[in-house]
């Protein structure tokens with residue numbers, strides 16, 4: 219049978235020390251950040267904070283030293299990320315760049331692209347957007363219509379991307395687009411590195427159900443790209459984007475988005491009436507404990523150079539279910555929640571963010587399709 | 597962890613147990629398992645064992661569960677481990693641990709020895725009983741595995757003790773069920789996949805329908821979670837001496853709970869995708885699902901462990917859950 223393996227990862231003393239160091243830093247750096255802000259999880263944006271992390275060497279950790287990175291393992295990075303998310307640190311500014319754009323550029327970029335961009339990502343001063351989805355191309359990414367037409371001096375980019383998280387703050391966007399004629403459904407695509415300061419780019423906000431602005435519509439109107447904007451090989455866009463998604467799918471961001479609510483719930487239970495039956499709470503803790511080890515195990519496999527696509531999809535599917543259950547469990551366990559304003563604000567934020575947990579980064583249905591393929595059913 | 601030993605143990609137990617599934621205790625198979633040394637594997641060589649790691653020693657237990665074999669393998673393994681810890685030497689098997697006064701004991705009527713546990717100040721007391729077969733009142737769990745009540749027990753004074761909390765011992769016993777559940781869930785998933793690849797309706801194998809694919813995907817996520825849960829509990833059992841009860845008990849509790857949740861989901865999906873054939877006595881699916889329905893509540897019911905863990909989380913200091921969770925991480929031994 220084709221079930222993936224999740225070998226347990228044991229923590230070295232150096233890794234335990236790293237965890238302590240990050241935790242101590244955060245206790246200090248976030249003292250004044252109220253829980254309702256920490257509840258934004260990885261959509262909380264603070265460029266100054268990202269720069270501080272860069273100074274500490276906690277961004278671009280897995281990048282080679284020659285590109286400003288720190289030659290650390292995927293497991294070390296995992297530990298830092300866990301601590302950041304558990305504390306509700308505002309990590310959005312560098313999030314996409316550190317998680318997926320940097321590894322993508324390292325793997326497929328030219329020497330020039332690596333030298334100019336990676337050190338800035340590691341310093342926490344260069345932010346990225348993911349330009350995959352469009353109005354008519356969501357799960358079915360191969361139906362994307364944005365096109366970069368090759369000319370004598372580079373490319374001309376036309377089209378509109380949608381749902382682009384923090385495009386309004388990004389220095390670059392990696393745009394998935396057509397560059398050639400498609401011989402097959404997945405052919406003819408490339409990824410281009412778009413400098414967001416170029417003329418012809420307009421970014422307009424799209425508000426979410428809580429009235430918050432994080433994602434955007436991004437239009438490209440005859441944007442002239444230099445030839446070296448191409449990232450990777452022309453025509454390899456599909457394969458590149460699929461391997462990029464694997465980085466996106468198994469990290470602690472896939473089960474810790476609502477952790478601040480867990481903390482707040484426990485705080486309130488200490489002094490507010492809760493259900494006599496708290497077994498839901500116990501079950502929730504159990505799921506979290508096992509998810510942590512599953513996700514850590516995937517980090518271990520990444521660190522050994524493997525490509526655990528199936529295992530990553532499994533972690534993300536279970537993780538999203540967990541994150542979405544947290545507010546529902548909180549409702550059942552705590553009798554009333556309006557009298558503590560901080561709790562109430564955190565609860566609402568998580569409740570209203572929860573639908574996105576099983577959409578962003580590949581929907582639940584798409585993930586289950588990937589798992590089914592891994593099981594040999596498709 | 598000696599991985600070559602591990603794969604050797606897996607191979608030996610698969611050879612021994614494959615195709616031997618059934619409802620109740622199989623005396624001939626028990627002798628074969630004893631011959632292979634499985635029930636004593638946790639003991640050091642000087643005590644007649646193999647000095648296996650916990651992972652290696654629990655491997656046959658997982659395989660036996662996957663093969664739907666009813667043997668007090670894990671029970672004997674753990675009872676001998678506790679007995680040797682208390683200096684009681686090697687016990688004649690089958691043996692099981694049982695709390696005095698507790699209703700049903702696994703495979704009671706076949707046990708040569710019962711290690712009767714009682715709470716003492718700062719530990720657990722042990723006394724050995726050798727009840728005659730007629731003293732057992734026969735019963736079974738949902739799966740037809742023997743769960744017998746000892747009718748007349750006079751209180752026996754503890755002959756020995758272990759410096760371990762009663763709840764730690766309970767967590768050790770529950771780890772056996774966690775490992776069994778992980779093994780059986782994986783076997784259920786395997787059975788479902790094979791069935792959905794061959795059974796055709798509407799001109800296609802069931803596995804080609806997206807609705808079925810998604811059910812099998814969910815089953816796979818639960819199977820992986822249960823396996824990780826069991827590995828975690830066994831690893832924490834292994835490091836009990838170094839990392840302590842504070843790490844082992846919550847880990848084992850979480851593992852039992854998570855495996856129980858997976859068991860419920862797996863049994864439900866498996867019966868759904870199998871249709872009526874899976875509901876028939878003739879088809880072997882129920883040998884696994886009925887065990888899952890039993891094991892999820894044996895040695896600490898799902899709700900008891902859930903309450904335990906809820907209380908554990910609630911008694912941490914403010915914002916202390918996270919540090920408590922990371923303190924349970926497996927530490928690499930130098």
Ligand SMILES: Cc1cc2nc3c(=O)[nH]c(=O)nc-3n(C[C@H](O)[C@H](O)[C@H](O)COP(=O)(O)OP(=O)(O)OC[C@H]3O[C@@H](n4cnc5c(N)ncnc54)[C@H](O)[C@@H]3O)c2cc1C
Nearest residue numbers: 348349350351356357381382383574577578579581583584
């Ligand atoms: C908060 C948030 C941030 C995001 N940030 C970004 C970003 O930065 N960059 C970016 O490019 N995108 C981003 N996205 C977009 C995200 O990638 C898409 O929402 C996702 O890929 C799904 O596409 P869609 O929303 O068009 O839904 P659709 O693809 O239209 O799907 C709608 C529903 O149909 C189901 N469905 C679709 N196809 C199938 C199928 N074959 N079988 C069964 N069911 C199916 C889906 O699972 C879903 O339930 C973001 C989304 C959110 C919510």
